[in-house]
Amino acid sequence: MSGEATSAVAPSASAGAPSAHLRLDGVVSGYGQIKAIKGISLHVETGEVVALIGANGAGKSTTLRTISGLLRPSAGEISFEGKRIDRVAAHDIVRMGISHAPEGRAIFGRLSVLENLRLGAYQRNARAEIEQDLERVLTLFPRLRERVKQDGGTLSGGEQQMLAIARALMARPRLLLLDEPSMGLSPVLVETIFRTVIEINRAGTTILLVEQNAAMALQVARRGYVLESGAVALEASAAELRASDLVRKTYLGEA
Ligand SMILES: Nc1ncnc2c1ncn2[C@@H]1O[C@H](COP(=O)(O)OP(=O)(O)OP(=O)(O)O)[C@@H](O)[C@H]1O
Ligand SMILES: [Mg+2]
Numbered sequence: 347m348s349g350e351a352t353s354a355v356a357p358s359a360s361a362g363a364p365s366a367h368l369r370l371d372g373v374v375s376g377y378g379q380i381k382a383i384k385g386i387s388l389h390v391e392t393g394e395v396v397a398l399i400g401a402n403g404a405g406k407s408t409t410l411r412t413i414s415g416l417l418r419p420s421a422g423e424i425s426f427e428g429k430r431i432d433r434v435a436a437h438d439i440v441r442m443g444i445s446h447a448p449e450g451r452a453i454f455g456r457l458s459v460l461e462n463l464r465l466g467a468y469q470r471n472a473r474a475e476i477e478q479d480l481e482r483v484l485t486l487f488p489r490l491r492e493r494v495k496q497d498g499g500t501l502s503g504g505e506q507q508m509l510a511i512a513r514a515l516m517a518r519p520r521l522l523l524l525d526e527p528s529m530g531l532s533p534v535l536v537e538t539i540f541r542t543v544i545e546i547n548r549a550g551t552t553i554l555l556v557e558q559n560a561a562m563a564l565q566v567a568r569r570g571y572v573l574e575s576g577a578v579a580l581e582a583s584a585a586e587l588r589a590s591d592l593v594r595k596t597y598l599g600e601a
Pocket of ligand 2: 406407408449525
């Protein structure tokens, strides 16, 4: 099949460098015959926040789903901490240290906040550690602490978003994949979510952040990639992306 990456542009830092925390090389993935991503190469280094921005349908969520093993790439390679993961089952990828807070919240509406959070740790055995992490995420999101007994489905949209992120953290990931954490939130809550993303990163978790809110994402991230029609259109530092014409006109809504 065709559809291989034709781009010869390789990030210069990669040549001969130690293996990145996360690396995608020419990844092709999609749904049946539909190739939603067409040869994506990107890397995330330990400790970074990297933004993935792009319009509706650009392939951002597909990229995250492919990394987390929900979709299997038809070509290309994905490695995490030096190990190939593109043939590893999703639950094993979680065990290896990657956790995904998917788009659209995807929490369990009939389970309580506490039960949702505990489910995030379902692959872990160390009870004491799980209790510590529970305490940590409830400190990170005080709104959730006030509502631990409430059913997930009765939370407000913003609270559900917090729950989705908190649940992903309960797996104690070294790499957190966040899909549009600010979607549908009020400006105040967007601020809260982004401040929390920074806190999570400072506490040692590497983050790949998908956002349509490019302005926010590029404040939080160190570097970023712009996806267009399933391919990387631009890769640069956050500062360079903020200054680029493409990003300013298309994603920051500037004239
Ligand atoms: N389950 C699916 N079945 C078939 N096609 C899909 C499916 N999910 C996504 N697609 C298609 O794959 C392409 C990429 O979608 P994706 O969800 O990755 O985009 P996105 O960048 O996350 O967009 P958005 O900003 O709207 O969330 C789109 O053309 C979309 O229609
Ligand atoms: Mg999406």
